[in-house]
Amino acid sequence: MELKKAIGVCLISLFSATLVVLIARSLDSQAAARLEPQLARIVEELEAIRTQGGIAAPADEAAALQTPDNALMVYYFHGVRCETCLAAEATALATLESHYAAQLKDGEIVWRVLDYMTDPAAKKMAIDFDVITASVVLVKMKDGRIDSWNRLDQTLALAEDKPALSDYLQKEIDEMLTTAESQSDTETSPDGPAIPVPEAEADSLPLPTGPAEIPLPE
Secondary structure (H helix, E strand, O other): OHHHHHHHHHHHHHHHHHHHHHHHHHOOHHHHHHHHHHHHHHHHHHHHHHHHOOOOOOHHHHHHOOOOOOEEEEEEEEOOOOHHHHHHHHHHHHHHHHHOHHHHHHOOEEEEEEEOOOOHHHHHHHHHOOOOOOEEEEEEEEOOEEEEEEEEOOOOOOOOOHHHHHHHHHHHHHHHHHHHHHHHHHHHOOOOOOOOOOOOOHHHOOOOOOOOOOOOOO
16 A cells, blocks of 8 residues: 555656646746756655655654653644734744753753644644643653643733743743752752651550540439
8 A cells, every 4th residue: 555655656746747847848947947946846755755665754744753751842732823823933932042042952942833733643632731722832751751741821812922922931941940850859869859757656646545434424
């Protein structure tokens, strides 16, 4: 089935490439130059079919499916695109690049944009995180598992106010990072985590010395 699919895609791509070449020849050189990027893309797809047996997934989609074992994932879920949605996404990314550049570079923070309307994997994640509209979701990964997460429900409400949205995102991200650091310090402390000691142990409680004196009616 995969071979048939690859052959079909190959034939369609070859037909498209031939059609584009014929059209380009019928146009002037300037118009043909504008079609060169399309030809280059088709060539890349054909090369992917030849070397991998199928069309390679776009780099951003492939990256979205990969999750580091230990990192703070900053997911931006979106459905149908609109100006407010795009503004919120742009502010979120700008906030990360401006205030968390070092963490992004080191992989401590990872930014991902997911389309929960068309991507089945993103749709499943959106259901898990109760996402019903475009929003940022912070997910702390620890040893390859979700340690904690927080859906930022005010993302769209603050989209038109960039400073307010940026401050909101920073506050929530800092809280997640601080919590993660505190947990890490407790786990790696040589003395071990502090365990509260009961004020009174069972052995120290007074025990009855005889039967209780119950007053009898006269």
